[in-house]
Amino acid sequence: MKQFEIPAFYRSPIITKVKNLRKLQDPRKKDFSPTRLDFGKVEFYIARHFGFCYGVENAIEIAYRAIHENPTKKIYLLSEMIHNPGVNEDLQSYGISFIQDTHGTQLIPWESINPADIVIIPAFGTTLETEQLLTARGVDVKAYNTTCPFVEKVWNRSDKLGTDQHTIIIHGKANHEETRATFSHSAKNAPSLVLKDMQEAQFLSEVILGKKSATEFTAYFEGKFTPNFDPNTDLDKIGVVNQTTMLATETQEIT
CATH class of the missing domain: 3.40.50.11270 (Rossmann fold)
Structure with a gap:
């Protein structure tokens, strides 16, 4: 994997050694057990994955x-x-x-x-x-674009889903920068809706089953769907993407 040039003060010499050792022992990252540092009277347990992604x-x-x-x-x-x-x-x-x-x-x-x-x-x-x-305004937006490649992967996925006539369900927090960006990209060619959690997903399921009306949908999800979103027709075929910092298990549960 690529090694990045970032200021040294962002790194801990001890943690760097721990991470490098774990990479040698478990290059495919299948072992999720923590690392135990034994200092005699005090022991530290360090999560397998943490820090800057x-x-x-x-x-x-x-x-x-x-x-x-x-x-x-x-x-x-x-x-x-x-x-x-x-x-x-x-x-x-x-x-x-x-x-x-x-x-x-x-x-x-x-x-x-x-x-x-x-x-x-x-x-x-x-x-x-x-x-x-x-x-x-004449600004080059490509020169120093630090958008995470995994966020761009979500955009590409939503683009494909939209091209295939899916409505895009975004599992995320509507006001989060990443979700606002993903919503903007998905909205360019598909009806889109942001869901925060299982409670909202359950409400949406009741809309799909006809237990909740379009009026109730509009009130409940105000500000979280694209203009002209029609819950009577736009929920026939849906695809799900997520804010990359949301738990994958929660996204799977919603799906």
Whole structure:
């Protein structure tokens, strides 16, 4: 697997050795048992998988590359790089400014962004609408796009499902940056709906079975479905994708 160039202070020498040892012992990552560190009177149990994932390390590497390659330019992040205060604060210490907060609230007006500025797309990705706004202002949205490859895989899957005439059900939190981005991409060619949990999935099943009306559907899922979504016809053929940080077991249960 690719090794990323990220600042050394993000890594622990001890944890790095533990992870490297586990990789040698279990290269296919089939053993989920924790690692036990025995210090005599104190023992530590370390989860088999934890810390920065592939997508996050990729995003951090690209962000710091943007800083070093553009020392005299204004550099912006669309929003938080990842949900890690330490990473975000460190990036801000290099002069990076956030255009939006994590909820999508505008912090810096689009009119303040110039073609010469650098805009980093965070690991969560962004909406097609935001991409279009930046492109219209002459910003190269591809130069420092840190969107996680696994998020893009979800977009590709939703695109295929939409092409096959499926309605897209997105298991995720409607206000999460990643889910907002996925919703935007899926909505371009298919009716789409965001489900947060099993309770909402059960309500949707009652709509499909005719136990709940279209009016009840609209009220219950307000703000979570595409314009002109018709529960009487758009739920005949559905496909499910998810926000990558949701538990796979929960997505399977909903499915």
